[in-house]
């Protein structure tokens with residue numbers, strides 16, 4: 001019963017937050033620079049008495065700007081409350097003006113990686129910003145509440161889809177795409193690629209590129225091998241299919257737990273976090289339980305969720 005109530009509320013707020021997002025887009029970087037905490041608009045008040053500088057916006061525009069800032073913050077707080085988050089998620093800093101140089105993680109290279117200019121394989125994006133990136137794989141579960149939650153909270157993520165899992169409901173993923181999520185390649189049939197022939201690997205990767213172009217109108221630039229398992233043929237095939245990056249992950253979040261690649265069990269700036277489109281039949285909870293677990297941990301450690309594409 002509670003879930004039904006929450007769904008109805010979140011549908012209404014989904015509409016509201018679309019408005020908020022438009023406002024945020026219009027206000028651009030200024031909103032991010034000001035942050036949510038600053039909602040008294042004190043630095044936005046026009047100088048008292050005397051004349052305003054010629055290029056200053058009129059006082060009325062500044063008032064409405066402050067009002068919109070307050071509204072955006074209020075919407076974010078309300079959304080966090082609605083979805084039972086412990087804290088309001090932090091706002092990510094603006095996209096870096098200069099893209100970081102992405103290199104293959106030590107120990108993840110294949111023979112001739114550099115000489116052949118093969119796509120970099122990495123688990124963390126070099127940045128000092130306290131951001132992590134959420135990536136979601138496969139596509140078995142098509143959870144509508146998850147879409148509402150992510151729109152409502154305005155949390156970015158990147159999807160890696162496998163053709164055989166998404167083909168029964170590509171509309172679900174087109175909806176996601178229309179909300180700004182970038183859809184990427186995770187092969188046609190999700191095989192363990194390592195050890196397969198170059199031709200077989202190319203069929204899986206290039207085949208999915210063609211499928212993505214047909215169904216979603218774009219050939220992805222990102223590819224993630226199933227199980228994170230690859231060899232030199234994988235990267236050669238990926239490159240031949242037009243892939244520029246092979247992001248893996250440093251942590252994995254489930255509906256009921258986290259798993260870390262590193263022993264220190266801590267998030268680091270630029271970490272890529274993996275999760276999956278899964279439902280109750282595949283793990284202990286729902287997609288929204290997973291997002292709640294993810295955001296609670298990330299926010300508690302002082303991290304915002306960034307857009308991976310902003311850094312590539």
Ligand SMILES: [Zn+2]
Nearest residue numbers: 137138226227
């Ligand atoms: Zn997978």
